[in-house]
Amino acid sequence: MDFKLSKTHLLQQELYRKFAEEEIKPLAEDMDETEEFNMDLLAKMHKYGLMGIPYSKEFGGVGGDYLSYALCMEEVSKKDGSTGITISVHTSLYCSCLDYFGTDEQKDKFLRPCIDGSATGCFGLTEPNAGSDAAGQQTQAVYDPDTDEYIINGGKVFTTNSGFADYCTVFAMTDKSQGTRGISCFVVDLHQKGVTISQNIKRMGIRAAQNCEVTYEDVRVPAFNRIGKEGQGFKIAMRALDGGRIGIAAQSVGLAQGAIDEAMAYVKERKQFGRPLSAFQTTQFKLADMQTKVDAARLLTWRAALTKDSGENYSKEAAMAKLFASDVANQVCREAVQLMGGYGYCREYPVERALRDAKITEIYEGTSEVMKMVISGAMKVNAK
C-alpha cells in the first residue's frame, strides 16, 4: 500500500488546482455577496470536463474515477464551497442515478448532455416534511395508461442547482401502501409546464449555490423518464447519496485546507508584540493540529473513494469520511478565523466565508446524526 497519487491523478490535481486558482478564486467573494452563481464559470466547468469526471467516455464523460472526482472537489472547495456543491449535486446526485440505474437510451438522453455538453442536473428528494426521514415522501406520481405518462404533484425543498438546472431526478410515491418500496425516481425537464422554481433560499453559507423550492403541479413525464423500476426510487436515492457523501467529505477537506493556507500566509505577515504571529508557539501548535486533522480527513475521504472505485460496498466508509471531515472543516475554519483575529472575521478575508460554508457539510446529504446511523448500522451495533 502506498499513499502516492498516480501520474494521472497528479496531472488532474494540477488542472483542478489551476482552474480553481484562476477561474474560481477571483469570482468567489462576489458570488457570495450577490448570492448568484456565475454562468460563465458553469460553462467553463462543463467545457473542461469538471462536470463529468467519474463517468465513462462512452457517454461523453471524462473516464475518471471517484478519487479523481474527490481531488476536483477538494481543489475547487479550497477556493469556494458554493462551486463545490454545484459540481457535487450535478455529478454525484443527478448523474449517478442515471449511471447506476439508467438504460443506455436514458443515458443517451439524460446523462450525455449533462457530461458532454452544457446541461446541468439536480436532485429532488428532500421535502418540507421529509428530511432525514426521506422515506416520508408526499410527492406523488400517478401513471396515466392512456398517454403512457406519469403525472407528478408535490413540492420539494432545498433542491440545489434548481435555479439554473435543466434536469432533476425527482423522487415521488407511486404506491403509498408500499412505504419505502412505493417510491420511484423520474427525470423531469425543469423547463416544462407545471414546474415552479422559487428564488434562491437565503442562507448562512454556500450562498452562491442555487438552492430553491420546486413545486410540481400536474407535471407530465413520459414513462421513458422513470429510472429503474417502480418502487426502486428509495434505493436509487440512497445509492446516489452514498457516493455524494464522498464528494461532501472532499468538499469539507477543501474548505479546511483552503482556510489553513490562508491562515498560514497571514500569520507569517502579521506582526504583534514585535514578532510575526507565526513565531508564537501557540500559533505553530494550532496549525500543526489543524493540518493533522485535515490529513486524517483526507485519508478517510480517499479510502472511501478507493473503496468505491474497487467495486466494494462503501456506504460505511463514505459515511465515516463525511462525518469526520465535516466536523474537521468546522473546527479548522473556526480556528483559522481565530488565528487571523478581527481580520479573519471580515468578509474581505476568505476564511470568514469558509467558516459559514463549512456548517452545511454537517447537514446536507445526510446530517452527522444520520451518518452515525449508517455507520452503527453497518457495524451491527444493535444486532443480536
Place this chain on the structure above:
Amino acid sequence: MKIVVCIKQVPDTNEVKLDPVTNRLIRDGVPSIINHDDKSAIEQALRIKEELNDGTTVTIVCMGPPQADVALREALAMGADEAYLLSAREFGGSDTCATAIIISTALKRIGFDLVLTGRQAIDGDTAQVGPQIAENLGVPQVSYAEEVTVNGKEVLVKRQYEDRYHMIKVQMPCLLTALQELAEPRYMHAGGIIDAYNKDITVWGFDDLKDGLNPDDIGLMGSPTRVVTSFGKMQKGAGVKYDVPAEEAVQIIIDKLEERHLI
C-alpha cells in the same frame, strides 16, 4: 497538414531562486512547467487544427530527460495528437546549436508542413534554437510571431519588432517562433488527461536518430558554447516618464546630463 510543435520543459521561474554564491539557478524542488512561449505555440497549433478541421494533426516534440514525459502528457491533454520525447545520455549538455541539430534530425524523420517553436526558453533566454532548426531544415522562418493566419499553403505572420510590426507571408513548409502573446493557452481537458496517459509517447534515443547524427556534433562535447560566468541582473532604478513637449523634454535631458557632469 501536419503541424509540429517543439516544446521545452523548464523550471517555473516564479518559484526559482539564484544561488547567491554561484549565481546559478537552484532547480531542486522547483516545479517544472512547459515553457510559456512554447505553450502558446501549442495553443496556436490547436486553433489552426480546429479551424481547418480537415484532418490536420498536431505533433509535439520535446528534447529532455525522462521526466519531461509529463510536459508531453500535458500537451496531449490540451488536445495534441501525438508526442515524441528525444531523450538520451548522449544528448545531455547540448547547447542551443547541438540541441537544434538533434531536434532537426528528429523533425526530418517525423515530417512536417509547419513547425512552431517558442521564441525562447525562460531558463536560457537565447531565442536561438528555433531559428537554428529552420536553418538546419533549410526552410524559411519567421520569428517573434504575434498573430498567425493559415491560407492554403501560405502563412501570414504578424511579427513583433521593437518599434513596429512586420506582416510576413511565408510558404509552407516553414518554421515560426511564437511569442507568449500569440495565443492564450487553454487548460488541459480532464478527459484529455485520461486519454493522454492511455497514449504511447514515442521515445527516441541516440540509436534511433544516429543515421542522421554525428556524435561529435551533439552533447557537451559537440557544443561550441562556453559559459564563462553567469550572474544575476542588476536592478535598474525605476525610470521617470515626462509627458511634455519636445522643447521642454530636450531641456530636461540636458539638465540631467549636466547634473551628472556628463556634458
